[in-house]
Amino acid sequence: MTRLIVNGAEYTAEPSGAESLLTTLRDRLGLPGSKNACEQGECGSCSVVLDGDLVCSCLVMTADADGSEITTVEGLAPAGGLHPVQEALLAEHAVQCGYCTPGFVVAAAHLFDTNPSPSPDDLKEALSGNICRCTGYGAILRALTALAGEAP
Amino acid sequence: MTTIAPVETTRRVAGGIGTSPRRPDGIPKVKGEFAFSGDLVEEAMLWGATVRSPHPHARISSIDIAPALAIAGVHAVLTADDVPGRKTCGQVVADQPVLAGDRTRFWGEPVAIVAAADLATARRAAAAVEVTYEVLEPLDDPEEAERRGEVFRSMHVINGDPDRRGAVAVEGYYETGTIDQAMLGTESGLAVPDGEGGVDLIIATQWVHEDHEQVYRSLGLAPGQVRIHLAGIGGAFGAREDLTLQIHLCMLALHTGRPVKMVFDRAESFAAHVHRHPARMWYRHEADPDGTLVRVEAKVIFDGGAYHTTSHAVIANGTYFAVGPYHCESVDIVGVATRTNNPPAGAMRGFGAVQVCFAYEAQMDRLAEALGMDPIELRLHNALAAGDRLPTTGQVIAGSFPVAEVIRSLAALPLPDDDPGDDPRHLPGGTGLASSRDRVRRGIGFAVGFKNLSFAESFDDYAEARVTLTPEGLRVETAAAEVGQGLVTVLQQIARTAVGIEHVEVEFVDTSRIGSAGSTSASRQTQMTGGAVLEAASRVREQVLLRRGGDDLSTDGVLRDGVVVATLAEVLADGPVSEQVRFRHPPTSVPSETGRGDLHAGFAVAAHRAVVDVDPELGLVRVVRMDTAQDVGKALNPASVIGQVEGGTLQGIGMAVMEELVIEGGVVRNASFTDYLLPTILDAPDLEAVLIEEPDHYGPFGAKGVGEPPTISSTAAVVAAVRAATGRPLTRAPIRPQDVAGV
Ligand code: FES
Ligand code: FES
Numbered sequence: 035m036t037r038l039i040v041n042g043a044e045y046t047a048e049p050s051g052a053e054s055l056l057t058t059l060r061d062r063l064g065l066p067g068s069k070n071a072c073e074q075g076e077c078g079s080c081s082v083v084l085d086g087d088l089v090c091s092c093l094v095m096t097a098d099a100d101g102s103e104i105t106t107v108e109g110l111a112p113a114g115g116l117h118p119v120q121e122a123l124l125a126e127h128a129v130q131c132g133y134c135t136p137g138f139v140v141a142a143a144h145l146f147d148t149n150p151s152p153s154p155d156d157l158k159e160a161l162s163g164n165i166c167r168c169t170g171y172g173a174i175l176r177a178l179t180a181l182a183g184e185a186p
Numbered sequence: 187m188t189t190i191a192p193v194e195t196t197r198r199v200a201g202g203i204g205t206s207p208r209r210p211d212g213i214p215k216v217k218g219e220f221a222f223s224g225d226l227v228e229e230a231m232l233w234g235a236t237v238r239s240p241h242p243h244a245r246i247s248s249i250d251i252a253p254a255l256a257i258a259g260v261h262a263v264l265t266a267d268d269v270p271g272r273k274t275c276g277q278v279v280a281d282q283p284v285l286a287g288d289r290t291r292f293w294g295e296p297v298a299i300v301a302a303a304d305l306a307t308a309r310r311a312a313a314a315v316e317v318t319y320e321v322l323e324p325l326d327d328p329e330e331a332e333r334r335g336e337v338f339r340s341m342h343v344i345n346g347d348p349d350r351r352g353a354v355a356v357e358g359y360y361e362t363g364t365i366d367q368a369m370l371g372t373e374s375g376l377a378v379p380d381g382e383g384g385v386d387l388i389i390a391t392q393w394v395h396e397d398h399e400q401v402y403r404s405l406g407l408a409p410g411q412v413r414i415h416l417a418g419i420g421g422a423f424g425a426r427e428d429l430t431l432q433i434h435l436c437m438l439a440l441h442t443g444r445p446v447k448m449v450f451d452r453a454e455s456f457a458a459h460v461h462r463h464p465a466r467m468w469y470r471h472e473a474d475p476d477g478t479l480v481r482v483e484a485k486v487i488f489d490g491g492a493y494h495t496t497s498h499a500v501i502a503n504g505t506y507f508a509v510g511p512y513h514c515e516s517v518d519i520v521g522v523a524t525r526t527n528n529p530p531a532g533a534m535r536g537f538g539a540v541q542v543c544f545a546y547e548a549q550m551d552r553l554a555e556a557l558g559m560d561p562i563e564l565r566l567h568n569a570l571a572a573g574d575r576l577p578t579t580g581q582v583i584a585g586s587f588p589v590a591e592v593i594r595s596l597a598a599l600p601l602p603d604d605d606p607g608d609d610p611r612h613l614p615g616g617t618g619l620a621s622s623r624d625r626v627r628r629g630i631g632f633a634v635g636f637k638n639l640s641f642a643e644s645f646d647d648y649a650e651a652r653v654t655l656t657p658e659g660l661r662v663e664t665a666a667a668e669v670g671q672g673l674v675t676v677l678q679q680i681a682r683t684a685v686g687i688e689h690v691e692v693e694f695v696d697t698s699r700i701g702s703a704g705s706t707s708a709s710r711q712t713q714m715t716g717g718a719v720l721e722a723a724s725r726v727r728e729q730v731l732l733r734r735g736g737d738d739l740s741t742d743g744v745l746r747d748g749v750v751v752a753t754l755a756e757v758l759a760d761g762p763v764s765e766q767v768r769f770r771h772p773p774t775s776v777p778s779e780t781g782r783g784d785l786h787a788g789f790a791v792a793a794h795r796a797v798v799d800v801d802p803e804l805g806l807v808r809v810v811r812m813d814t815a816q817d818v819g820k821a822l823n824p825a826s827v828i829g830q831v832e833g834g835t836l837q838g839i840g841m842a843v844m845e846e847l848v849i850e851g852g853v854v855r856n857a858s859f860t861d862y863l864l865p866t867i868l869d870a871p872d873l874e875a876v877l878i879e880e881p882d883h884y885g886p887f888g889a890k891g892v893g894e895p896p897t898i899s900s901t902a903a904v905v906a907a908v909r910a911a912t913g914r915p916l917t918r919a920p921i922r923p924q925d926v927a928g929v
Contacts, residue, residue, distance in 0.1 A: 124212045127209070135215050169832060
């Protein structure tokens with residue numbers, strides 16, 4: 035039995051063997067927001083925050099996350115609103131198919147938590163683990179650069 | 187972003203054409219609430235998995251399903267014998283077995299399918315199916331295939347005086363590798379039996395109606411017993427134009443009587459869908475001393491792999507567009523699509539135009555050098571324009587075709603500073619600290635490409651859409667696939683502008699509720715489904731105005747001389763007004779023996795200028811800047827257009843410097859995101875795009891499709907820039923470090 039605190043709520047799960055946190059979130063806990071595009075830690079679509087660290091949930095064994103606090107894309111927006119990163123991406127048309135978007139949202143929100151005014155180079159470095167096949171990253175970078183510029 | 191010569195829009199309404207309203211599916215997508223095909227769940231659902239051939243060519247001596255069936259939780263194991271209807275599928279030629287029978291012809295070909303209580307069990311069961319193969323020699327060389335007559339299509343386009351010769355001639359041989367679409371969402375879907383022998387399939391595809399046609403035939407059902415619904419789609423780029431798991435899912439669901447879900451992992455996705463055709467291209471260009479291109483001879487071989495899919499149309503593009511957007515009075519082009527035991531090749535963004543652009547633009551640079559002419563001047567000197575004849579097909583180019591404007595506006599953009607600086611993040615190799623400033627050499631490359639829009643060569647190409655006005659606003663119904671490109675937004679905008687009412691909902695409906703919208707490919711949906719929506723919406727407006735003798739319509743109701751004479755509720759008291767339209771582009775013809783005819787509905791041109799920094803010793807390349815100009819007709823949603831331009835351009839950059847499926851003896855060696863490299867945000871250069879707006883002859887408000895042009899010349903421009911930096915010939919894309927370093 036594995037105990038997880040996901041987006042502030044407590045869950046228990048019985049993952050099978052080496053089941054990944056991504057599979058547990060998606061298939062057991064009904065949280066499909068984190069996406070699976072490679073299961074090899076290469077694309078960042080499955081990004082979540084685990085006890086304060088940004089991780090690829092496809093590379094974390096659920097059993098190892100026992101007792102951890104996890105934030106997924108579903109846990110970022112305040113009730114009835116949007117996280118500033120979500121708003122920024124929408125305003126700049128940085129979403130096309132949207133499959134990469136949850137991963138970018140989680141990774142960028144995590145970056146802004148630690149560095150509220152990242153430079154474009156900081157942003158690129160922080161997001162270099164997230165693949166987007168649609169946008170060419172231009173709109174994503176413009177969105178987050180604009181958001182960084184708004185920081186007090 | 188710069189825009190030139192804006193087209194006047196007919197009406198002003200908030201969120202209409204020419205503006206960039208937010209996409210209606212944006213909020214669910216940023217919140218992780220948007221349901222992609224892989225997110226679907228259904229009560230009592232089973233999971234499917236596929237047994238695939240590990241051999242590119244083999245005879246199947248036997249298949250023993252008993253060990254798989256014996257596993258607890260396994261509900262079905264099906265093989266070729268269980269395909270209820272037509273045993274093969276395919277868009278044009280149904281030559282691909284739904285499940286391999288006595289023979290497998292490519293690595294990863296599906297042999298059997300299973301359904302089980304959960305995914306892990308399904309995969310275990312697939313591994314437990316015992317298939318005995320008698321391994322055969324694979325045919326993996328396209329030139330050998332041509333010699334043996336293993337061809338899907340062979341073309342010979344001849345035009346002009348075959349004896350015309352130029353004073354200056356250049357020759358070259360070029361290759362491009364096999365490229366994967368690598369859409370981020372892998373193939374996935376859900377089939378639900380309807381309890382009456384029929385089935386509903388919810389799937390990520392580019393064309394539900396084409397899928398429907400193939401699926402019901404192989405299921406042996408009547409068309410009405412199968413309904414295909416669009417799920418949320420995680421990108422496509424051509425990979426979803428051919429069937430992968432559609433028939434398999436329905437077979438399992440019908441066999442078990444339970445909903446069945448399948449999701450491919452990345453390795454399986456690489457194996458399951460078609461790729462961009464690898465190409466071998468031999469060219470000879472001849473010009474008069476003033477730079478006038480007078481003769482192009484070329485032979486292009488595209489390897490189509492094991493099955494036909496869309497090879498006939500891809501090689502047609504490669505052949506008809508082999509000269510580029512240039513005049514040439516005498517051409518002789520041979521195009522061959524071969525059949526081998528390599529993975530099937532088919533649709534990918536740019537569809538045959540990309541490979542030849544890489545070759546003809548390298549030839550144009552060689553020719554400029556041989557002539558002692560500026561390469562941009564040479565291109566301008568030979569640029570085609572609207573009203574000219576295409577040198578291959580002889581077709582007079584209808585609509586707009588601003589080749590010279592595209593070239594000039596791109597060339598006029600400022601170039602970046604020459605000095606890369608000391609920051610390792612801005613040097614080739616990045617923070618790996620591999621390179622240093624003193625070793626870096628800069629190069630600039632320029633390339634122009636073009637292709638047709640919509641389907642060609644007499645294909646009956648149409649799109650249906652229905653527009654309904656209710657007191658709440660407009661509803662647009664279509665079966666067109668929203669793959670991420672933003673069709674959903676642009677259809678809203680077209681309907682708003684056409685009717686004058688802001689509230690528009692777009693509903694993607696299943697195959698039983700509306701006719702085909704055609705494929706989301708060939709850059710065609712904005713023009714085709716957009717055209718259908720414009721016409722239907724305009725008719726709705728006319729009818730409503732007629733009811734009350736009005737002269738204008740708004741959310742307030744019907745107006746006459748600026749005064750509301752009836753609210754929407756009043757004028758629609760007898761029920762909503764609805765119009766359904768089947769839109770067609772100008773007809774295209776069947777090619778003659780020598781490839782002549784009005785074969786294409788319209789064209790679009792784009793150009794790229796790449797600036798690269800290269801470490802010639804280590805073979806490292808950094809694309810510093812990539813500017814582009816594109817002929818868009820009319821930018822209906824400028825932000826979406828820029829999104830297509832930036833995304834398409836980066837895919838071309840990937841093909842230039844890092845992406846390639848490595849295939850040895852028919853076996854894919856790098857079917858993973860660890861080994862198939864994709865551009866990240868660190869690889870994306872700064873980019874400026876100039877959108878050239880000259881209205882086209884069909885398509886709403888003069889708009890052209892914009893999805894493919896950005897991918898055509900991007901690869902060619904980057905490689906040209908690396909040639910300029912290194913002086914090496916670099917005749918193959920993608921370029922590899924050893925090619926750059928010359929080792
Ligand atoms: S799915 Fe986890 S990194 Fe790609
Ligand atoms: S928006 Fe499609 S992968 Fe990023």
